[in-house]
Amino acid sequence: MVISKTASQSDVSVHSTFASRYVRASLPRFKMPENSIPKEAAYQIINDELMLDGNPRLNLASFVTTWMEPECDKLIMAAINKNYVDMDEYPVTTELQNRCVNMIAHLFNAPLGDGEAAVGVGTVGSSEAIMLAGLAFKRKWQNKMKELGKPYDKPNIVTGANVQVCWEKFARYFEVELKEVKLRDGYYVMDPEKAVEMVDENTICVAAILGSTLNGEFEDVKRLNELLLEKNKQTGWDTPIHVDAASGGFIAPFLYPELEWDFRLPLVKSINVSGHKYGLVYAGIGWVIWRNKQDLPDELVFHINYLGADQPTFTLNFSKGSSQVIAQYYQLIRLGHEGYQNVMENCQENAMVLKEGLEKTGKFNIVSKDTGVPLVAFSLKDNSRHNEFEVSEMLRRFGWIVPAYTMPPDAQHVTVLRVVIREDFSRTLAERLVLDIEKVLHELDILPAKVTAKLTANDENAHDVAVVKKTTREVQLEITAAWKKLVADRKRTNGVC
Numbered sequence: 001m002v003i004s005k006t007a008s009q010s011d012v013s014v015h016s017t018f019a020s021r022y023v024r025a026s027l028p029r030f031k032m033p034e035n036s037i038p039k040e041a042a043y044q045i046i047n048d049e050l051m052l053d054g055n056p057r058l059n060l061a062s063f064v065t066t067w068m069e070p071e072c073d074k075l076i077m078a079a080i081n082k083n084y085v086d087m088d089e090y091p092v093t094t095e096l097q098n099r100c101v102n103m104i105a106h107l108f109n110a111p112l113g114d115g116e117a118a119v120g121v122g123t124v125g126s127s128e129a130i131m132l133a134g135l136a137f138k139r140k141w142q143n144k145m146k147e148l149g150k151p152y153d154k155p156n157i158v159t160g161a162n163v164q165v166c167w168e169k170f171a172r173y174f175e176v177e178l179k180e181v182k183l184r185d186g187y188y189v190m191d192p193e194k195a196v197e198m199v200d201e202n203t204i205c206v207a208a209i210l211g212s213t214l215n216g217e218f219e220d221v222k223r224l225n226e227l228l229l230e231k232n233k234q235t236g237w238d239t240p241i242h243v244d245a246a247s248g249g250f251i252a253p254f255l256y257p258e259l260e261w262d263f264r265l266p267l268v269k270s271i272n273v274s275g276h277k278y279g280l281v282y283a284g285i286g287w288v289i290w291r292n293k294q295d296l297p298d299e300l301v302f303h304i305n306y307l308g309a310d311q312p313t314f315t316l317n318f319s320k321g322s323s324q325v326i327a328q329y330y331q332l333i334r335l336g337h338e339g340y341q342n343v344m345e346n347c348q349e350n351a352m353v354l355k356e357g358l359e360k361t362g363k364f365n366i367v368s369k370d371t372g373v374p375l376v377a378f379s380l381k382d383n384s385r386h387n388e389f390e391v392s393e394m395l396r397r398f399g400w401i402v403p404a405y406t407m408p409p410d411a412q413h414v415t416v417l418r419v420v421i422r423e424d425f426s427r428t429l430a431e432r433l434v435l436d437i438e439k440v441l442h443e444l445d446i447l448p449a450k451v452t453a454k455l456t457a458n459d460e461n462a463h464d465v466a467v468v469k470k471t472t473r474e475v476q477l478e479i480t481a482a483w484k485k486l487v488a489d490r491k492r493t494n495g496v497c
Contacts, residue, residue: 124285
C-alpha cells in the first residue's frame with residue numbers, strides 16, 4: 001500500500017520546455033501515458049523536476065550517507081541488476097555478505113570460537129533489522145512461557161521515549177506492548193534504573209540505544225546490564241537486552257573502544273547497526289547480529305530451494321538489490337580499522353568546531369553531549385521573539401536543511417535544532433553554517449516574526465471578544481504550537497532509519 005499526497009492539483013499535465021525538442025505533447029500527471037516518448041525526453045522531464053529537490057550534502061537532518069568514492073559508485077552500478085536473494089546464482093555476493101556479517105560481529109566482540117561463523121543477516125536498513133531482532137525475542141519468550149504453562153499473549157518491550165519510530169512500528173505491527181521510560185528536562189535518554197523497574201515477566205527484552213536520534217547521546221548499556229542481571233537473579237527471569245546501534249555501532253568501536261556496550265555484556269543478545277549511516281554506505285543497508293545460534297529460534301529461519309539450492313533466509317522482504325551489500329564490503333576492506341577511525345575522529349572534530357561556533361554567538365544552549373554520535377543539538381536561550389522552527393525555516397534560504405523538533409514526553413517543552421555531522425560535512429561547511437545561522441538570527445531580531453505578526457493581527461480583528469493581555473509565556477507557547485503545526489504539515493515523517 002502506498003499513501004501519497006500530490007504536491008499540486010492545479011494541473012493534470014507535466015510540461016517541459018527542453019523536452020519539447022523531442023515531444024510536444026504534455027504528459028498526464030497521475031495516469032500512465034498512452035504513447036511512448038523518446039528516452040531523451042523522459043530523462044529531461046524527470047531531471048528538471050528533480051532539480052527542485054534539496055541538496056543531499058546540505059541535508060543536515062539525515063544520518064544517511066550522501067557521498068562515496070567513485071570506485072565504489074562503479075561497483076554499485078555494476079551490481080544494480082543483481083537480485084541478492086538469488087544466492088545460488090550469485091554465490092560471490094552471498095560470500096561478501098557473510099564476510100560483512102562476520103567482520104561486524106567481531107567488531108562488536110561476539111564470543112566466537114576459532115573458525116566459528118557469526119549469526120546475522122543484511123537488511124534494508126535498521127528498521128528491518130529491529131523487526132527481525134524483535135521477532136526473535138518474542139518467539140523465544142513465547143516458547144519459554146509455553147513450557148512453563150503460562151499465558152504468552154501479552155508480551156512487552158521496555159524502551160526509552162526517545163526511540164526511533166521503527167520501534168513503535170514493531171510494537172504495533174507485531175502486537176507487542178511498548179513500555180516507554182519518559183524523559184525529563186536535562187536527561188534525554190532512557191534511565192536504566194527506571195527501565196529495569198518497568199521490567200516484568202512478560203518483558204521480551206529491554207532495548208537500549210547507542211546514539212539517540214534526538215541528541216546523539218549513548219545510553220548506559222553497561223549499567224542497564226548490571227541492574228538487569230541483579231533483577232533476573234532475584235526473580236528467576238532471564239530478560240535480555242537488544243542494542244539499537246543504528247547510529248553508534250560504527251562509531252563507538254573506533255572513538256570509544258573501551259566503552260562496554262556490545263557482546264562483552266552477557267545480557268546483550270542482539271545488535272543492529274545501519275550500514276547506510278556511519279557504515280558509510282548509501283541508503284538501503286542495515287545489519288543485525290545475534291550473540292550465538294541459540295538466540296535466533298530455528299523456526300523463524302526458512303529454507304527454500306526453488307532458486308536452485310537450499311537457501312536459509314530470515315528477512316521480512318524477499319527480493320533486494322546486491323549493490324549496498326557489495327558497497328559495505330568495499331568500505332570495510334578499503335578503510336579498515338584505521339580508515340574508519342580517521343573518518344569518525346574527523347567527524348567528531350568538525351562537530352566540536354560547530355559546537356564552539358554556536359557557543360560563541362551566545363544565543364544557544366547545547367543539548368547534545370561530547371561523547372556520542374558526532375552531531376550538535378542546540379536550542380535558543382531566548383525564544384520570546386522567535387523560536388527554533390523559525391530559525392530552521394529561514395536557514396532553507398541558504399540551502400541548509402536543519403530540523404527543529406520538540407523532545408518526547410516528559411520533556412516536550414524543550415525544542416531543539418540538530419545538525420548531523422557526516423563524512424562529507426567539512427570544517428569549512430561548519431564555519432559557513434555558523435555564519436548563516438548568525439545572519440538568520442540578525443534578520444529575525446530586526447524583523448517581526450511572521451507567526452507573531454499573524455497572532456497579533458488575529459487579536460486586533462477579534463472585535464467581539466474581550467481583549468485579554470497575554471503573558472510572554474502564553475505568546476511563546478502559541479508561536480511554538482503554530483510553527484510545530486507548520487513543520488508537521490510540511491513533513492510528516494519521523495526520519496530515516
